[in-house]
Amino acid sequence: MPKHDKIFATPQQDIPDFRFNEQVVSVFPDMISRSIPGYGAIIDGIGAICARVAQDRTRLYDLGCSLGAATLSMRRHVGDNQCRIIAVDNSEAMVSRAQEHLNAFVSGTDVELVCADIRDVAIENASLVVLNFTLQFLPPQDRADLMKKIYQGLVPGGVVIVSEKLRFEGERLHQLLDEMHLDFKRANGYSELEISQKRTALENVMKPDSKQQHYQRFKDAGFSEYSSWYQNLNFTSLMAIK
Structure with missing residues (x-):
């Protein structure tokens, strides 16, 4: 049974930047x-999309796979079409635990787990690329190049899914949805101290984009069709088709 998240439950004098280390992995x-x-x-939807867009003998990528939730969802839905899943994360602790999760389920679909920076991974013969709450942790100046590389590595009809926290350009709308998200966290048992300290830990490492910025990045990379397929408060999942 997963451990309860208490990482920020006690006051911390100096709050370090958020990292996906063993402490986070244990409560992720x-x-x-x-x-x-x-x-x-979103995880269920990724599997459902995979079932419809995965093409025979192509690769499916989970970039920033963390514990492998999206990978497992794709593997459950991909069917018998000789696809190969490449799951990538730069946290050794995440990759190690993800391998345990994958080993717990029998499947005929091959999964390769890679501990690496997603910016260094070649995207080849891909019919689906998933970035599930990953892009927001990359330096903003690196995001466009990664999206262009993904576009070039997709086969015709290939799909990229990008799930992200959103920044809204309208100040009142942003504040309203941000407060509703904080209420969601409070309703799930997080204290004001936990919310405040985690926000401090994330402010230098997680830089959300607006939906308009995501759409412009898709367009600049070469995609002609893109849309949001899911949104709940200030969290969305987008897709683009080559």
């Missing part, structure tokens, strides 16, 4: 479920 399922509204629906 609890942290995600209590922090991201609709996370389970």
